[in-house]
Amino acid sequence: MVRSVVKELDEDQAVALSVAQALGGFIDVSALVEAQGWTRERAETALENMLLRDGLCWIDEQDEGGVSYWVPSAMEWSD
Numbered sequence: 001m002v003r004s005v006v007k008e009l010d011e012d013q014a015v016a017l018s019v020a021q022a023l024g025g026f027i028d029v030s031a032l033v034e035a036q037g038w039t040r041e042r043a044e045t046a047l048e049n050m051l052l053r054d055g056l057c058w059i060d061e062q063d064e065g066g067v068s069y070w071v072p073s074a075m076e077w078s079d
């Protein structure tokens with residue numbers, strides 16, 4: 001069963017989703033720091049909120065560059 005709940009994104013989440021979309025669905029803390037000039041703490045908080053509070057992304061703890069996140073709604077799928 002799928003349940004849909006209306007949720008408005010906060011500004012940081014909207015920016016993170018935009019950056020993830022530009023990167024093909026992938027995002028990490030350093031991408032937000034570089035693209036937006038955010039502090040690492042702000043980027044970490046935005047991504048953790050997206051993951052833990054809202055379930056908008058998947059976490060990849062096996063990425064060679066460190067922890068990264070995948071946003072299914074922003075991923076590019078090929079046939």
